[in-house]
Every structure is written in C-alpha cells, then in structure tokens.
Amino acid sequence: MSEQGVGASLKRKEDDRYLRGRGQYVGDIRLAGMRDAAFVRSPIAHGKIKSIHVPEEYRDRVFTAADLDADGVKPIVAVSGLAGFKVSEQPVLAFDKVRQVGELIAMCIGESRAEAEDIADAVEVEFEELPAVHDMLEARKPGSALLHEAWGDNIFLETQIDVDIESAFDAPIKITREISTARQCMVPMEGRGTVATWDSRMEQLVLYTGSQMPHIVRTGLSECLGLEQTQLRIVSPDVGGGFGYKGILLPEDICLGWLALRCGYPVRWLEDRREHLTAGANCREHHYSITAYADRDGRLRGIDCEATVDSGAYSSYPFSACLEAAQVASILPGPYDFPAYRCRTYSVATNKCPILPYRGVARTGVCYAMELMLDAVAREAGLEPAEVRMKNLVRPEQMPFNNITHKHFDSGDYPEALRRAMAHIDIEAFRARQRKGEPDGRLLGLGLSVYCEQGAHGTSVYAGWGIPMVPGHEQATARMTPDGGLELRVGVHSHGQSMETTLAQVAHEVLGIPTDKIKLVHGDTEYTPYSTGSWGSRCAVMAGGAVSTACKEIARLAKAVGAHMLQVKPEEVELAQGAVYSQTGRVTLTEIARTWYLRPQDLPKSVDPRGLEVTIGYKPERDTGTFSYAAHLATVAVDPETGDIEILDYVIAEDGGKLINPMVVDGQIYGGLAQGIGTALYEEMRFDGSGQPLASTFADYLLPGPTEVPAPKLDHMETLAPYTEFGVKGIGEGGAIAPPAAIGNAVNDALKGFGAELLHSPMTPRRVLEAIAEAKAAGTATRSDEVVS
Amino acid sequence: MKPVNFDYARPLDVDGALALLADETALVKVVAGSQSLGPMLNLRLVQPDLLVDITGVEELRSFEESGDKLTLGACITHADIEDGRLPDVTHGALPSVASGIAYRAVRNRGTVGGSLTHADPSADWVSMLAALGATVTLRGPEGARHLPVEEYMLGALEADLRPGELLVSVTVPKLGSGASWGYYKSCRKTGEFAHAIGAMLIDPERGICRAVIGATETRPLVIADAKGLIGDGDPAAFDSKAVTAALTEAGMRDPIERQTHSVALRRAVEGARGR
Incomplete structure (x- = not known):
C-alpha cells in the first residue's frame, strides 16, 4: 500500500478550508442585487383555503399558486411502480387545501429576510379547518378523515411478503x-437553502443549492418548471451535512427557480431551524406489530410482522412515499437465517411533512424491531442474547447467501463480527458487576445489535421500485492536465464524505499521481457526468469504481504515448509511481501529458485521438448491492429513580470490505453513531391532536451533543466484496443503524429485574420510569408514587 | 426567522435606562445577556419597538460585599460567578450552580438579573437563589422595591415587574459558618434546562432549614421550614411521602413528575449532608 493510495489514512484535502471556516456554502453566496424570499406557510395541519388576502402595497412582492399556475408550473409527482401505489401530487404552493403544518401558500420577496418576513406576516389566509390525521394507526381505519379524497383511504401503498409463515x-x-x-428530523448542521439566478449569457437558470443529487434535482426541476434540462444548471457548493434531506426536490427549490425567472434578479431562501423542524426533514416514524417464533434453544422459526410507516402528506421526489415501508418488508430479516416469514407493510398518509429517507433509511427502525425481539426471545429462553444471535446469524460458509427475501449477501463473517465486538468487553466481569449492583443504585445493562446493510444497489434493484430515479452505470471523467495533474469529474456530491480525498486516493492507486495534484470536480451539473448522486451508501463503490475504471483507461492511453516516447511497444511498458517504464528507460506522466498537450508533433500518427481524457461508466459485476455489516455492543447504567441513562461503553466491530481511507470511515461511523444515539435517547418530534408539531427549536427537539456521545471502540474487519473494485463495500450509513437497538437492549437488560421493557424510541427518562411503574403495577397490582428504591 | 424592526439604546446609567423605560407609548424591552431574549426576538415571540441594552451601565456590572450580605449587579454574568470574579459568601454554592448553567457560551453572556426576570421555571437561579434566601432590588418611577427572589417570580415567564421598573441588583445573605447546601438537577443532557431541581440550605447558625423544588410548571415550591420533611437533613429521614404530598398539594398531578422532583430534593439533601 502506498502512503496515498487505497487503504491509506490520508488526512483530508477538504480540511484546510473546512477547519479554517473557509468552506463555501449556499449561505456564503452573495450575488449582486440578490433579494431574500420568505414563505407564508400553513399554520394548520389540515384545512381548506378559503381566501388569501395580500395587502395592496405588497401585490408585486407576494406570489401565490395562481401565479405559478399562469406560468404552467407543474406539481411535484413522485410515483412508484409498485403495484397498488396511489398517485398524488405535491403542490408547489397550496391552492385548494393544506395537508401539513408548514406547507407553502405564498412566497414573499424582501430586500432582506426580515423584510420578507414582515410581508409574509401581512398576508392573511382564511381556512376552513378539517380534522387532522395525526396517528398513522388511526389513519388506516375506515372513517378516518382523508388527505387525498380520491383514494378513498389514507394508504399510499400496501405490500405483503409471505414465506411459509x-x-x-x-x-x-x-x-x-x-x-x-418516533418521528425525527434530520438536522444537518446546514439546513436547506437555495440561491437562484438567471444567467442571460448561458440562457440558464442557475440554482445554487446544497444537494446530494444535483442531476436528479435538475431533472425534477425541469419537469416542474417546463425548462429544457440544458436551460438549468444546479451548483451544489460545500454541503454541511445532508443525510438524505438534501437529496429531495423541495417545493421551495421550484419556487426560487420560478422567482428568479419571473423577477429577473437573484433570489435567496435559507431555511431556518424552525422551518427545518416543523415544515420539512421528517423521518423515521415506524410502528411494528411483530411476533417472533422460536425453539427453546433460541433458534428462530419465523417472524410475522405488520409494519406501518407514517409517510406524511405527500410523495416526495425522487424516492416516493413508499420506499421506507416497502423496504421494511424486504430487510426486516436482517443478517439472520430463518425459515418462515410474513410481513405486511402500510405506507400511510397523515397530516405531517412527507417522510424522507434519513441515513440508514428503513434499516434503523427494522434493526430496532428485530433486535429487541431477539433479546425478548433470549429472555424467554433463558439464554444469553449473544447465544441467540449466534444460533441465527448467517454463517460465513453460507456466503454468498440468498436470504428469505432474496437479498444476495455478498460476503462476510457475521458471527465473527459479534465475537470481535464482545471481545472488547469482559462479559463475565460485567455480568458479575451487574448482579452485585452499583453503589449509587444505578442498574447496569448490556445490549447487542447486528445488522447488514445493502449499499450501492443498482439498476436491478431500483428498476423494481419504479421510482423516478434508477441508477445505472456510474460515470467518471478523468483528464490529465498539461502539467501532469489530474482532474476527476463525478456526478455524485460530497455532503461530508470526503470524496475530494478518497477519490484522489483511488486515482493515485491506479496512476501514482500525487493526491495533491489530483483535483475532484463535483457538485455542478455543468461540469460532471449525469449521476443519481450520493445516497444509499454508494459513492465509494460506484464513484470509486468509476474513477478507478477511468484512470485505468488513462493509464492505457498514457502507456501508449509513453511507449512511443521510449521507442518500445506498448506491451513492453509498465506504469508505476506516476511514470511509464520499459526495460531501458522511464518517462513520467508529466512528460507524457506535456507531449500530448504541448508537443503533439512528437506523437505518432497512430496515437489514440482520445488523448488523455476519458469519460467512462462503471457497474459492479453484480449490481444487487454490497452488504457491509457490523455488531454493536453497548453497556449502560440506568438510574431507576430518575430514568436517566448513561452509556458506559460502546463497541463497534464492522466490515466495510476494503476501506479506501480508514480514518474517513471512522469519521463516518462516529457521525452515524451520534445520530443513532439521538434516535435511541433524544430525538422526537411530537404532534398534538390537531397535527401541530410540538418542537420548533432545539430547546424542545433534543440532539446529542459532545458530552452525550462516548468514544466508541472501533474494530474493522476487511472481507473484500467479491463484485466491486478493490472489494469496497458501502458503509456510509451503518453507524446510524444499530445504536437504538443496542442501547435499547442494554436498557431492557438493566431493567429486566423489574420485568420492565421499553419498546419505543427514544428511550427518555419518562419512558423508563413509566415502564418501571407499569411493570410494578402489573406485578403488585398496586401503583404507587413511591420512589422506586 | 429574523426579528421585527426595532430601535436600540444603550444607556450608561440607571436613570438613563429608567427614562427610556418610562415611554408608555412604546413596547420597550430590557436586554442584558440576550440569551433568552435573542431567540425570542428571532422567533418574533417578542416584537419590541425599543430594546434597552443595560450592559453599558457600570453600576449594574459591579458588586458590593457589606456586612452579612453580597449584592450583585443585575448584569453580573454566570461566568463572573463561576470564575470567582466576586467573593463567595455561600460556601461555594453560587460558583457551583453557575458552572452548571447551560453551556459556557451562554454563561459568558447570560446574567443573573436576566435569568430571574425571564423567570423560566427550569432555570437554576430562580430555585437556588430562593434556597439561599436572596432578594432582588427593583427601581422604577415609584422608587425602589425589595422582594424575596421567590416572590419576584410570579409564574412561568412572569416576574413581578411593574411598568417602568428595572431589576438592578440581587442580594445574597452570607451563610453561617456551619451552613451546608445541596443542589441537584435532572437534565436530559448536559446544558439543557432541567426537568427537576432540588435545592437545600441548612444553616443552623441562622436557624434556617429551607428546601426548594424547582423546574415545575410554575414558580419553585419553597419550603421555608423543611425540618418536618427532611428531619435533621439526614437522607435516611427524608420523608418522600410528605414531599410527594406537598407536590400534589402544589398542583403537580403527574406521578412521574412528582417522583422525579422528590428524588431531586432528596439528592440535594444528600449533597448538603456531604459538604
């Protein structure tokens, strides 16, 4: 391994600007004459719009659905091809009725955001309120109020799998x-934001917006605004976290694009935290009614589940309203092998923001449900939780393994991951200490969770979903510069993945060009090949594979030129460490590049006219996805008097195949773990009976901070993926998948003496105390306010 | 969100501030550290015509130790107290509590007067200063008034501040030599507002045994003579039933809330004994 190639923990190229505060985000962009937009948003969850009154003085600075309609702006439509999916439209601006708090009704332009908000405050909207659908289980029942009346019910999609249950x-x-x-919000450090301007020279509408998927945004936007795709350019500058939220085409983006066309000056909207929390970025709300069947030795006989996902009011673009729930059915079995399975899923429309795919997507909820059940089985069977898992995990000799839902697990040793996680803790000593009890009265618990994560799944998987976006070959452009440098162009975009570093490492591995002479161009539809973008833990596999493939082609081209310069045949040269070698001589890539660009008279007539620039596509040998996996172990101390939970130790043993940059992977896992701890213990967007979100600031929506996230013990296994370049597996989301399950099992382990069990995340102090109180009441038939101890 | 348009003034003395506050035709808000008011302005929960910034008033940023008490200007910050920039007359109680308020960035700017006037039930000073028997001094068009901290707070986000009045100082009595105190708060995470607070002061020399239960829906529950509930301060003698009953009587209906608050007080008692 070279110091800069695949496998090196190279320091990040991006850090120089990030750590000095010199990143350039949407909020840093200032265009001459730019004005600010603010939105009139629905204050109610469900109702008919009876009238919109715009004060006379603001007539030319307030725009409504009627204005969009006059220009033929189309609503957002994200259909799934799955049988029975009910189609709906997400209006850009609401016109007949509103279906969620925060839904856009009018857009207002001001010299500043404050002035735009003043104008928005002056717009009066009269509603006829309708009953709010705020509980997904109630919403499934006949007689519920309806969001999309034409459907006759509130169900976007129902699916079922039944294997011999x-x-x-x-x-x-x-x-x-x-x-x-619980329902959560994604909360990247940087919220959404868009600056839109018309470039009259290029005859292009330019949108600067932090996007994980700039090309998909362009396609969606062109459909809604009725522009040719060549008339649209999406620039995604530095992105301060995305986690899925920045993959979505928002109505706000369409509004800003339309405003720039209409007004002729640049306009800007920067989402504030209140908008973020109450009007967008919702995720995670799942409900499982689940039965586990097992033998006394802990072997699973079957899982029977009815899963409901609160999909919110609209089907968002491009992932649609059903991705989350329908995925539940296909991934609930997790890394386990058992013979019978049934899962029915419901994607339910409610008067909440659309549910969006958040890091881990359905996996976090699925892992929580499945792993809690395994511990329940262990308690029932009187076995150690690890023993039950060992009995059911897919074994290494079964790999590659087609599981009960036809997922193709590519490689790995799942039991070994669990063993390695447990090796970091002296389990017997912990159990002894747990039995003895803590001097401060707190109760100890240990929890495990194991998952596998399908990443970088491609055409064969997504064609089946039939959503607006199906990934095909991932393309990359590689282009040498006359001074021997290398430009890489990719259509994925980094929202924290460090691709400027890792893709340079991939190129270095192939060509030997120093990484500081390799520049990654991404985040701009004008300069990069089409791509579905950054989602599904796919960039290292797909963009990494594309860059590697393109660089190999550059190597072939450079070797041909180099052989000519060395006066030998192309098959007589090797490329190594940035130079082409023959038996007798050596010529550097810099000299080769200088010859191609500046001294073409030295090239042979037969030279390949592509020169030193290629665009090429890549797909793994099998596109059913890589399966990274991990075992997480948490130990906690629970205060039975206050319900406080402290994480004492956290261990992660994971396998991401070949790691391009282990330090970057560690960083991804830390970040994912922090989010997983948020899901486990803190994050919850509650709603009242009228569909009002109850948290609009971080005082009410709690996130873990530095003091709440322990330093985990990380252990990497590197089982090479059989179908991908270098054996890389997608791993970007994994850290966020397993923590709620591991922590939940640890809490339940701590509380087992009470017979108490927590089955809802986040596991708040109140829920801990309620679970204890309920268990006591069930045990003693008297409920007491007495302090527990 | 961004605040509404407002005017801003930064007077250099109390009289200047009071003159600005006397304008009855305008909505005038006083700002000191702006750690609560700032977000409220941004959320447009407060839409003032004029903001009077009192941090330029030297008198309000000073303190005075005299006889058996310490007087803190309203603009003394939590960090001033945490860092020991004023004498400690409370056997460490004030610096200890100050160091646990929110985050350091908040403590650098947040003020003791602002915290008491904002009157958030979950804040630390409304409970701890009540336990210590502190009083506030208000000045206004009618002259000066002095109130115990627990009476200054009328309810959640409501202080007994009459039109044109300004909280100028907080006076904390010196503790007796044998005094001990305890403070416990239950927070979801570091730096968050508490969801249960217990505060305890046992000062035999001055014949004080005062317990406070805070972070309730309203102002803290002050038990001026807590001997009956907690015996002589021995945690073993802590009467959780009686405390729970007192909380029920005070209107706390939720049993989980009562438990958490009762535990917080017991732990404060344990802390007091340990000192």
Missing part, C-alpha cells in the same frame, strides 16, 4: 410486541 406456528416460543420509533 404457517410452518412456524407450532414453535414453543411465541412472543408478540408492539414496537415503534
């Missing part, structure tokens, strides 16, 4: 639970 019914252990995860 009846064969499990005679199992000696049968455990049924109701498990749920």
Whole structure:
C-alpha cells in the first residue's frame, strides 16, 4: 500500500478550508442585487383555503399558486411502480387545501429576510379547518378523515411478503410486541437553502443549492418548471451535512427557480431551524406489530410482522412515499437465517411533512424491531442474547447467501463480527458487576445489535421500485492536465464524505499521481457526468469504481504515448509511481501529458485521438448491492429513580470490505453513531391532536451533543466484496443503524429485574420510569408514587 | 426567522435606562445577556419597538460585599460567578450552580438579573437563589422595591415587574459558618434546562432549614421550614411521602413528575449532608 493510495489514512484535502471556516456554502453566496424570499406557510395541519388576502402595497412582492399556475408550473409527482401505489401530487404552493403544518401558500420577496418576513406576516389566509390525521394507526381505519379524497383511504401503498409463515406456528416460543420509533428530523448542521439566478449569457437558470443529487434535482426541476434540462444548471457548493434531506426536490427549490425567472434578479431562501423542524426533514416514524417464533434453544422459526410507516402528506421526489415501508418488508430479516416469514407493510398518509429517507433509511427502525425481539426471545429462553444471535446469524460458509427475501449477501463473517465486538468487553466481569449492583443504585445493562446493510444497489434493484430515479452505470471523467495533474469529474456530491480525498486516493492507486495534484470536480451539473448522486451508501463503490475504471483507461492511453516516447511497444511498458517504464528507460506522466498537450508533433500518427481524457461508466459485476455489516455492543447504567441513562461503553466491530481511507470511515461511523444515539435517547418530534408539531427549536427537539456521545471502540474487519473494485463495500450509513437497538437492549437488560421493557424510541427518562411503574403495577397490582428504591 | 424592526439604546446609567423605560407609548424591552431574549426576538415571540441594552451601565456590572450580605449587579454574568470574579459568601454554592448553567457560551453572556426576570421555571437561579434566601432590588418611577427572589417570580415567564421598573441588583445573605447546601438537577443532557431541581440550605447558625423544588410548571415550591420533611437533613429521614404530598398539594398531578422532583430534593439533601 502506498502512503496515498487505497487503504491509506490520508488526512483530508477538504480540511484546510473546512477547519479554517473557509468552506463555501449556499449561505456564503452573495450575488449582486440578490433579494431574500420568505414563505407564508400553513399554520394548520389540515384545512381548506378559503381566501388569501395580500395587502395592496405588497401585490408585486407576494406570489401565490395562481401565479405559478399562469406560468404552467407543474406539481411535484413522485410515483412508484409498485403495484397498488396511489398517485398524488405535491403542490408547489397550496391552492385548494393544506395537508401539513408548514406547507407553502405564498412566497414573499424582501430586500432582506426580515423584510420578507414582515410581508409574509401581512398576508392573511382564511381556512376552513378539517380534522387532522395525526396517528398513522388511526389513519388506516375506515372513517378516518382523508388527505387525498380520491383514494378513498389514507394508504399510499400496501405490500405483503409471505414465506411459509404457517410452518412456524407450532414453535414453543411465541412472543408478540408492539414496537415503534418516533418521528425525527434530520438536522444537518446546514439546513436547506437555495440561491437562484438567471444567467442571460448561458440562457440558464442557475440554482445554487446544497444537494446530494444535483442531476436528479435538475431533472425534477425541469419537469416542474417546463425548462429544457440544458436551460438549468444546479451548483451544489460545500454541503454541511445532508443525510438524505438534501437529496429531495423541495417545493421551495421550484419556487426560487420560478422567482428568479419571473423577477429577473437573484433570489435567496435559507431555511431556518424552525422551518427545518416543523415544515420539512421528517423521518423515521415506524410502528411494528411483530411476533417472533422460536425453539427453546433460541433458534428462530419465523417472524410475522405488520409494519406501518407514517409517510406524511405527500410523495416526495425522487424516492416516493413508499420506499421506507416497502423496504421494511424486504430487510426486516436482517443478517439472520430463518425459515418462515410474513410481513405486511402500510405506507400511510397523515397530516405531517412527507417522510424522507434519513441515513440508514428503513434499516434503523427494522434493526430496532428485530433486535429487541431477539433479546425478548433470549429472555424467554433463558439464554444469553449473544447465544441467540449466534444460533441465527448467517454463517460465513453460507456466503454468498440468498436470504428469505432474496437479498444476495455478498460476503462476510457475521458471527465473527459479534465475537470481535464482545471481545472488547469482559462479559463475565460485567455480568458479575451487574448482579452485585452499583453503589449509587444505578442498574447496569448490556445490549447487542447486528445488522447488514445493502449499499450501492443498482439498476436491478431500483428498476423494481419504479421510482423516478434508477441508477445505472456510474460515470467518471478523468483528464490529465498539461502539467501532469489530474482532474476527476463525478456526478455524485460530497455532503461530508470526503470524496475530494478518497477519490484522489483511488486515482493515485491506479496512476501514482500525487493526491495533491489530483483535483475532484463535483457538485455542478455543468461540469460532471449525469449521476443519481450520493445516497444509499454508494459513492465509494460506484464513484470509486468509476474513477478507478477511468484512470485505468488513462493509464492505457498514457502507456501508449509513453511507449512511443521510449521507442518500445506498448506491451513492453509498465506504469508505476506516476511514470511509464520499459526495460531501458522511464518517462513520467508529466512528460507524457506535456507531449500530448504541448508537443503533439512528437506523437505518432497512430496515437489514440482520445488523448488523455476519458469519460467512462462503471457497474459492479453484480449490481444487487454490497452488504457491509457490523455488531454493536453497548453497556449502560440506568438510574431507576430518575430514568436517566448513561452509556458506559460502546463497541463497534464492522466490515466495510476494503476501506479506501480508514480514518474517513471512522469519521463516518462516529457521525452515524451520534445520530443513532439521538434516535435511541433524544430525538422526537411530537404532534398534538390537531397535527401541530410540538418542537420548533432545539430547546424542545433534543440532539446529542459532545458530552452525550462516548468514544466508541472501533474494530474493522476487511472481507473484500467479491463484485466491486478493490472489494469496497458501502458503509456510509451503518453507524446510524444499530445504536437504538443496542442501547435499547442494554436498557431492557438493566431493567429486566423489574420485568420492565421499553419498546419505543427514544428511550427518555419518562419512558423508563413509566415502564418501571407499569411493570410494578402489573406485578403488585398496586401503583404507587413511591420512589422506586 | 429574523426579528421585527426595532430601535436600540444603550444607556450608561440607571436613570438613563429608567427614562427610556418610562415611554408608555412604546413596547420597550430590557436586554442584558440576550440569551433568552435573542431567540425570542428571532422567533418574533417578542416584537419590541425599543430594546434597552443595560450592559453599558457600570453600576449594574459591579458588586458590593457589606456586612452579612453580597449584592450583585443585575448584569453580573454566570461566568463572573463561576470564575470567582466576586467573593463567595455561600460556601461555594453560587460558583457551583453557575458552572452548571447551560453551556459556557451562554454563561459568558447570560446574567443573573436576566435569568430571574425571564423567570423560566427550569432555570437554576430562580430555585437556588430562593434556597439561599436572596432578594432582588427593583427601581422604577415609584422608587425602589425589595422582594424575596421567590416572590419576584410570579409564574412561568412572569416576574413581578411593574411598568417602568428595572431589576438592578440581587442580594445574597452570607451563610453561617456551619451552613451546608445541596443542589441537584435532572437534565436530559448536559446544558439543557432541567426537568427537576432540588435545592437545600441548612444553616443552623441562622436557624434556617429551607428546601426548594424547582423546574415545575410554575414558580419553585419553597419550603421555608423543611425540618418536618427532611428531619435533621439526614437522607435516611427524608420523608418522600410528605414531599410527594406537598407536590400534589402544589398542583403537580403527574406521578412521574412528582417522583422525579422528590428524588431531586432528596439528592440535594444528600449533597448538603456531604459538604
């Protein structure tokens, strides 16, 4: 391994600007004559718009759906091809009715954001309120108020998988639970934001917007605004975290694009935290009614589940309203091998923001449900949780393994990950200490969770979903410069993945060009090949594979020129360390590049006219996805008097295949872990009976901070993926998947003496105390306000 | 969100501030550290015509130790107290509590007068200064008034501040030599507002045994004579039933809330004993 190639923990090229505060985000962009937009948003969850009154003095600075309509602006439509999916439209600005708090009704232009807000305050909207649909389980029942009346119910999509479930019914252990995860917000440090301007020279509408998927935004935007795609340019500058939210085409983006066309001057909208929390970025709300069947030795006989996902009011572009729930059915079995399975899923429309794919997407909820069930089985069978998992995990000799939902697990040793996680903790000593009890009265618990994560899944998987976006070949452009440098152009975009560093490492691995002479161009539809962008833990596999493939082609081209310069045949040269070698001589890539660009008279007539520039596509040998996996272990101390939970130790043993830059992977895992801890213990967007979100600031929506995130012990396994370049597996989301399950199991382990069990995340102090109180009431038939101890 | 348009003034003495506050035709808000008012302005929960910034008033940034008490100007920051920039007359109580308020960035700017006047039930000073028997001094068109801290707070986000009045100082009595204190707060995470607070002062020399339960829906519950509830301060003698009953009587209906608050007080008692 070279010091800069694949596998090196190279310091990040991006850090110089990030750490000095010199990153350039949407909020840093200032265009001459730019004005600010603010929106009139619905204050209610569900109602008919009876009238919109714009004060006379602001007539030319307030625009409504009627203005968009006059210009033929189309609503956002994100359809899934899955059978039975009900189609709906997400209006850019609401016109007949509103279906969520925060829905856009009018846009207002001011010299400053404050002035735009003054104008928005002056717009009066009269509503006829309708009953709000705020509970997804109630929303499924007949007689519920309806969001999209034409459907006749509130169900975007219902799916079912049934594999021989009846064969499990005679199992000696049968455990049924109701498990749920709260609605969350994604909360990247940088919210959404867009600056839009018309470039009259290029005849292009230019949108500067922090986007994970600039090309997809361009396609969606062109459909809504009725522009040719060549008339649209999306520039995604530095992005301060995305986590899925910045993959979505928002109505705000369309509004800003339209405003720039209409007004002729640049306009800007920067999402504030209140908008972020109450009007967008919702995720995670799942409910599971789940039964595990098992033998006394802990072997799973079957899983039977009914899963409901609160999909919110609209089907968002491009992932649609059903991705989350329908995925639940296909991934609930996790890394386990069992013979019978049934899962029915419901994607339910409610009067909340659309649910969006957040790091881990459905996996975090699925892992929480499945892993809590495994611990429940372990308690019932009187076994250690690890023992139950060892009995059911797919074994290394079964790899590659087609699981019960036809997922193709490519490689790995799942039991070994669990063993390695547990090796970091002296389990027996911990159990002894747990039995003895802590001097301060706190209760100790240990929890495990194991998952596998399909990443970089491609055409064959997404064609089946039939959503507006199906990934095909991932393309990269590689281009040598006359001074021997290398430009890489990719259509994915970094929202924190450090691709300027890692893709340079990939190129260095192939060509030997120093990474400081390799420049990554990304985040601009004008300069990069089409791509579905950064999502699904795909960039290292797909863009990494594309860059490697393109660089190999550059190597072939350079070797041909180099061989000519060395006066030998192309097959007689090797490329190494940035130079082409023959038996007798050596010529550097810099000399080769200088010859191609500046001294073409020295080239042979037969030279390949592509020169030193290629654009080429890449797909792994199999596009069903890589399967990274990990075992997480948490130990916690629970205060039974206050319900406070402290994480004592956290261990992650994971396998991401070949790691391009292990330090970057560590960083991804730390970040994911922090988000997973948020899901486990803090983050929750509650709603009242009228569909009002109850948190509009970080005083009410709690996030973990530095003091709440322990330094985890990380252990990397590197089982090479069989189908990808270098054996890389997608791993970007994994850190956020397993923590709620591991921490939840640890808490339940701590509380097992009470017979208490928490089945809802986040596991707040109140929920801990309620679970203890309920268990006590069930045990003693008297409920007491007495302090527990 | 951004605030509405407002005017801003920074007087250099108390009289100048009071003159600005006397304008009855305008909505005038006093700002000191701006750690609560700032977000409220941005959220447009407060839409003032004029903001009077009192941090330029030297008198309000000073302190005075005299006889059996310490008087803190309203603009003394939590960090001033945490860092020991004023004498400690409370056996470490004030610096200890100050160091646990929110985050350091908030403590650098947030003021003791602002915290008491903002009157958030979950804030530390409304409970701890009540436990210590502190009083506030207000000045206004009618002259000066002195109130115990627990009476200054009328309810959640409501202080007994009459039109044109300004909180100028907080007076903390010196603790007796044998006094001990305890303070416990239950927070979801570091730096968050508490969801239960217990504060305890046992000062035999001055015949004081005062307990405070804070972070309730309203102003803290002050038990001026807590001997009956907590015995002589021995945690073993802590009567959680009686405390729970007192909380029920004070209107706390939720059993989980009562438990958490009762535990917070017991832990404050344990802390007091340990000192």
